[in-house]
Amino acid sequence: MEEEEAMDLKQKINLELRNRAPEEVTELVLDNCHSVNGEIEGLNDTFKELEFLSMVNVALTSLARLPSLSKLRKLELSDNIISGGLEVLAEKCPNLTYLNLSGNKIKDLSTVEALMIMTKMKMKRRMKQVHQEDMRKRRKMKMKQVQIWREKKRRWVSHT
Numbered sequence: 129m130e131e132e133e134a135m136d137l138k139q140k141i142n143l144e145l146r147n148r149a150p151e152e153v154t155e156l157v158l159d160n161c162h163s164v165n166g167e168i169e170g171l172n173d174t175f176k177e178l179e180f181l182s183m184v185n186v187a188l189t190s191l192a193r194l195p196s197l198s199k200l201r202k203l204e205l206s207d208n209i210i211s212g213g214l215e216v217l218a219e220k221c222p223n224l225t226y227l228n229l230s231g232n233k234i235k236d237l238s239t240v241e242a243l244m245i246m247t248k249m250k251m252k253r254r255m256k257q258v259h260q261e262d263m264r265k266r267r268k269m270k271m272k273q274v275q276i277w278r279e280k281k282r283r284w285v286s287h288t
Contacts, residue, residue, distance in 0.1 A: 134160070134162045135161040135162070137158060137161055137162070137164070137168065137171070138170030140161040141170040142170070144158065149174075150172070150174040150176075151175070151176050151177060152177065154178060154180065155178075155179065155181075156171075156175070156180070156182070158182060159183065159186070160186070162187055163187050163188050163189075165189075166187060166188055167188075167192070167193050168183070168188065168193040168194050168195075169193070172195045173195045175197060177199055178197050178200055179199050179200060179202065180201065181200060181202070181203050181204070184207055185206070186208060187209060188205065188210055189209045190210070191205075191210065191214065191217065194216055194217070196220050198221075198222060198223060199223060201223055201224060201226065202224075202227075203221065203224060203227050205227070205229055206229065208231070209232065210234065211232065212234075214239060214243055215243075218245070218249075
């Protein structure tokens with residue numbers, strides 16, 4: 129019996145599209161196919177709505193060719209051969225909240241340092257946004273209070 133050749137990433141993406149345009153896809157599971165030279169192929173910036181991507185056991189060694197996926201929140205990369213280059217995730221996947229790298233070739237924590245820095249930066253940015261929103265709300269409330277006070281003063285003056 130002949131062993132069936134595994135599908136490559138491009139073929140698997142075409143299969144998983146199921147006659148949909150890449151812009152319509154929010155989830156993409158590309159597990160157990162094979163990458164060419166350990167690189168991501170067939171995935172590009174047209175997958176604008178992608179929120180979940182799974183590439184488990186596809187023999188990836190690099191994330192260098194990962195496209196910008198601004199809506200991606202969950203990324204499954206377990207059981208690959210990735211040993212570094214994770215800093216690309218900070219740039220290409222700014223809204224990533226879940227990442228599974230188990231079963232890869234990561235040997236020391238310095239490899240994940242870029243991700244830790246990214247998380248801290250995101251938290252600081254979000255805290256700044258929350259602070260700015262809070263200040264806007266306070267200003268609006270203060271303006272409303274001033275308007276109410278002026279209205280009360282006007283009424284009081286008109287009664288005396």
